Every structure is written in C-alpha cells, then in structure tokens.
Amino acid sequence: MTQDELKAAVADAAIHEITPGLEKDTVLGIGTGSTANLFIDRLGPLRDRFKGAVASSETSAKRLQSLGIEVFELNNVGTVPFYIDGADEVNAHLHMIKGGGAALTREKIVAACAERFICIADGSKRVDTLGDFPLPVEVIPMARSYVARELVKLGADPVYRPGVVTDNGNQIIDCYDFMIEDPITMEAKINAIVGVVTNGLFAARGADVLLLGKEGGVERSVR
Numbered sequence: 001m002t003q004d005e006l007k008a009a010v011a012d013a014a015i016h017e018i019t020p021g022l023e024k025d026t027v028l029g030i031g032t033g034s035t036a037n038l039f040i041d042r043l044g045p046l047r048d049r050f051k052g053a054v055a056s057s058e059t060s061a062k063r064l065q066s067l068g069i070e071v072f073e074l075n076n077v078g079t080v081p082f083y084i085d086g087a088d089e090v091n092a093h094l095h096m097i098k099g100g101g102a103a104l105t106r107e108k109i110v111a112a113c114a115e116r117f118i119c120i121a122d123g124s125k126r127v128d129t130l131g132d133f134p135l136p137v138e139v140i141p142m143a144r145s146y147v148a149r150e151l152v153k154l155g156a157d158p159v160y161r162p163g164v165v166t167d168n169g170n171q172i173i174d175c176y177d178f179m180i181e182d183p184i185t186m187e188a189k190i191n192a193i194v195g196v197v198t199n200g201l202f203a204a205r206g207a208d209v210l211l212l213g214k215e216g217g218v219e220r221s222v223r
C-alpha cells in the first residue's frame with residue numbers, strides 16, 4: 001500500500017471510531033494536514049448527522065465549509081467530544097510531534113478542549129524516540145533570534161522556516177538534531193522560553209487513541 005492509501009485507511013477508521021458518538025448537537029474538533037484532509041472529505045456525506053466543527057487552521061475551515069459543514073469559533077463552543085488530527089511522529093506513549101504544517105498552536109488549543117484526541121497516521125510516523133522529524137516551535141517574530149539562542153542551550157539546532165507565517169501572524173523555528181528522551185519535560189522547558197507561543201510536542205496532552213495505518217490493516221492503540 002502507498003502512504004496515501006494508508007492515510008485513507010486511517011481516515012476511514014476514524015469515521016468508524018466517531019460515528020457511534022455523533023449527535024445532532026455534536027461539534028467536532030478537526031486538525032490540519034493531508035491525513036486530516038482525507039478525514040474531512042469523508043465527513044462531508046455525514047454533515048446532517050452533527051452540528052458542525054471547530055478547525056485548527058484557516059485551510060481546514062475552508063475545506064469543511066466547502067463541504068457544507070458549519071465551522072464555529074472555539075470560544076462559542078467550549079469542549080468538543082473528539083479532536084481528530086494527524087501527526088509528524090508518534091511514540092508508544094502516544095506523545096507526538098506535530099506542526100509540520102505550521103498549525104501547531106491552534107491544534108494544541110483545540111486538542112486541549114477535546115474529551116478525546118484521536119490521532120490518525122500512516123505507519124511511517126511511528127517512532128521509538130521523538131525527534132527525527134524537526135520539532136517546530138512557533139515564535140513571536142521579534143523574539144526569533146533570542147528563542148533560537150535558548151533552543152541551542154537545550155541542545156537543538158534551530159533553523160528558521162523562511163516565508164512561513166502562521167494563522168496567528170507568527171514565525172516557525174524547526175529544531176534539528178534534537179532527539180527527545182523526555183517529551184513531557186522538554187515540552188514544558190521550551191514553552192517556558194519568553195517569546196515562544198508553543199512548541200510541537202504534544203506530550204502533556206498526547207493522543208488518547210492512535211489509529212495507525214499499516215500493511216496488515218489499521219492498528220488501534222489506547223493510552
């Protein structure tokens with residue numbers, strides 16, 4: 001199977017995962033990226049079975065709306081029963097690196113409001129130790145150089161992602177050569193640097209369910 005077929009298989013599995021819990025007043029939390037897009041496309045035909053969605057990016061919001069799914073502002077919703085999103089890496093504890101698409105801050109906010117985070121990913125995303133994928137950090141633009149110097153002190157090789165402006169008007173630094181043995185501690189340390197909005201470690205609040213696409217089928221793990 002190709003990577004795209006594995007992503008499609010986990011998008012299908014996520015639909016099966018959430019449909020028993022769909023009610024007329026359900027508002028879903030929806031992530032960002034190619035796997036999340038496949039999930040959004042499968043939600044279109046179900047749009048009459050739930051109320052709408054909150055999105056972790058402008059791109060996902062537009063895709064949802066193009067399928068006739070109403071998109072709500074998170075402040076008007078409160079908690080959501082499910083947040084469905086992809087990952088750049090995920091470990092055995094269902095800690096993740098996210099933010100390859102620069103949507104990490106809104107993803108973390110919607111995930112924080114979710115009762116259940118369902119991570120959907122093809123098998124290539126499963127790792128023993130997080131960090132092969134460069135860890136994204138969203139920064140306030142004027143703090144970029146300062147934050148980069150502080151990230152060096154933590155052992156990272158920080159590289160500015162040129163030309164990328166987040167939905168929040170900020171910039172992204174990617175941390176290379178940075179294997180992360182203790183994701184919960186490192187998430188907190190990076191977030192404590194002045195000028196950091198957030199970082200792409202989702203460890204303090206990891207996924208609750210992982211649907212991982214493999215050759216033999218979709219593997220389901222629960223935290």
Ligand SMILES: O=C(CO)[C@H](O)[C@H](O)COP(=O)(O)O
Pocket residue numbers: 031032033034035036085086087088097098099100101102103104107
């Ligand atoms: O965190 C993300 C975007 O900020 C995505 O979930 C992550 O990059 C995975 O993307 P894809 O499903 O395209 O592999």
